[in-house]
Amino acid sequence: MMSNSTAKGALAGIKVLDLSRVLAGPWATQMLADLGADVIKVERPVAGDDTRHWGPPFLKDDAGNDTREASYFTACNRNKRSITVDMAHPEGQALLRQMAAEADVVVENFKVGGLAQYGLDYDSLKTLNPKLIYCSITGFGQDGPYAERAGYDLMVQAMCGLMSITGHADEQPGGGPLKVGVAVIDVFTGLYASNAILAAINARDNARTGTGEGQYIDMALLDVGMAVLANQAAGYLATGQAPGRAGNIHPSLAPYQDFKTSDGNVLLAIGNDGQFTRFCAAVHQPEWAQDARFATNTARVQNRTALLALMVPLMQTRSTQEWIALLEDKAVPCGPINTVAQAFADPQVHHRGIAQSLPRQAGDGIGHVATVANPMRLSATPVTYRSAPPTLGQHTHEVLREMGVSEARISALYADQVI
Template sequence: MSASTPRGALDGIKVLDLSRVLAGPWCTQMLADLGADVVKVERPQAGDDTRHWGPPFLKDDAGRDTREASYFTACNRNKRSITVDMAHPEGQALLRRMAAEADVVVENFKVGGLAQYGLDYASLKALNPRLVYCSITGFGQDGPYAERAGYDLMVQAMCGLMSITGHADGQPGGGPLKVGVAVVDVFTGLYASNAILAALNARDNARNGTGEGQHIDMALLDVGMAVLANQAAGYLATGQAPGRAGNIHPSLAPYQDFRSRDGNVLLAIGNDGQFARFCQACGHPEWAQDARFATNTARVQHRAALLALMEPVLQTRSTAEWIALLEDKAVPCGPINTIAQAFDDPQVRARGIRRELPRDAGDGIAHVATVANPMRLSGTPVSYHRAPPALGQHTDEVLRELGLDASAIAALKAGGAI
């Protein structure tokens, strides 16, 4: 980090990242963006699995595909990469030495998988009682499924998310669908980073802090259930499991996509005032006075009748014309963009969502494009000081900080520990 880089909120926090794929790396990228020094430990020669999950691949300076998948870059910004063989006794010793100086360890191995290497919570706590140790698994540290491997797609199915995603049975394209992003992994990373911050505060709080860290048990299935949000609340209140309804909202109307004259347009009307203003703007103020549509509850109950009236009207204007008509009337309305269109949106561009980070790993990749962290802190802003690293790019640097000289590092390389 350069001298001109603002100090982050987590400046001084050291994180040893033993995780791979998405949930764990998403968590540690959040911490790195906030200023923590995150050292990502990868397997020699192979690295994180997602380095190979392509296409698509990063391109070199000449525009040719490299052997590094773009997937990896989604969740490994601002980290330093080292390669260590944790199955090697000297590799294990290195990692224990690093953990003794760390504030946080994040891992996503199977339950009990790190005990054989002396890298489990009990072993590392004995070396460093202040350590906050976060384990991320599919199903948690206990329960009948604890030993199972867990993946986002599996958990989206098991937690019920796929049962409420997609068109209803009997409709064209009906059937359960996964979300287009591994949202359970992403949410697990977010919950994990929140839990880590809470544990650090509990450790360091001057009034009631213990001075000790703790073990955090994060499970994809737990998170999948938690983010069902209003759908889970509805089931708990009624005992009736909700089903799939496409883009219709079960508790709001009209709150969905419609055919416009040239494509699709989305209306997200969340209260009666917005509905009345929409009706006035589209030339049908009488709809808002109709007892079937005057309140949101009534509109939900008479959704079919309301849509029968609205659908022909929505097709009389283009998407852009609807947006222009409703924009100054505080009626939420917008396009259904492709990802390319979203990145080209004037608001997205104004907010600087695309970030180009220089990479000096000597691998022919000069810059890596990433998506900005959405947290905007006025005093300790997120920084973008490192591109997602090349495999093992910082091994020598980190080991020198541990106190190893060139001959000791060379010996570790020769012995296969790094």
């Protein structure tokens, strides 16, 4: 269920001071913002978040011309208010401490100990606000031999083993380790961080068990990378055997992979014996399901080569759409391998309202910003879409006035380049 901009979300009343930049931290705070929290994004004067400049591609203005604002920034910063503050300046630090004293949550992704010099670390801020929930996101965590290292998604995809199980085997054409096409460790870290923050809010505020106190959250990209190995990690821990790359073949299911068709490719995702039996009936090969080599999933995995010798030529006898039409009403999972453009053109994607357009009235010639809908569908407190990703410092004056800062002081702060 989509919500209009006037509805209140589940986190209405929660104040978040967002000191993070790039992707993992902003992804976490966008989740909170989508759920109704008031997220104040603090950026560097003039430069702003690094991702504002990570282009092309860039946003286009209403005349269709490229701006200098990268679309990357818009992926993870809607529903936020942007202020610019120089935290290296003592007056900037004082402003941020004042904001933290009134906040429910602070999120930051500086290097370990990086904010202590500004008095913006957890130990400093919790004395001002014992209810504060403070989430630090780093590459490797707050302790351990790698704690001081900078961490990036690509580096962690390599270190955690994800790249070793992504891509074709070395002996196949195009073989070798590959990164995932999206910065998935950053995204997953943002999701884990937002979950941890929600848990901490409940631990603080729960009417029956709440302590009334905030807490510190230590999130590390490497920890998340190891966690999202999921069944592959479980398999290694159970057997001591490291999994390898197998392209699009599933290591524990068969047939569960892509196949060439007469005009392209199709994805067949048979996850149980019933689905395989229905597939065999649909292709007029019922004897395959009775063959001891293929009757069970375990047998099919063990005899994958023999099974594919039969299926590969069969799958090339029909077009992709013919396969989908044949199998979709028989409860056999089958679908196209879309480009991103084809995915956005899909009728189900259209029906679910995945592509959203948010108005932005910032005087920069960009009337609307396209964004991807949050997939959480809450019936009573739905996700809200209140504002497009902000321009740099768009809300500085507004937020400072809410804090009670006088017009004279705001003018002086601008003159001194504090904001």
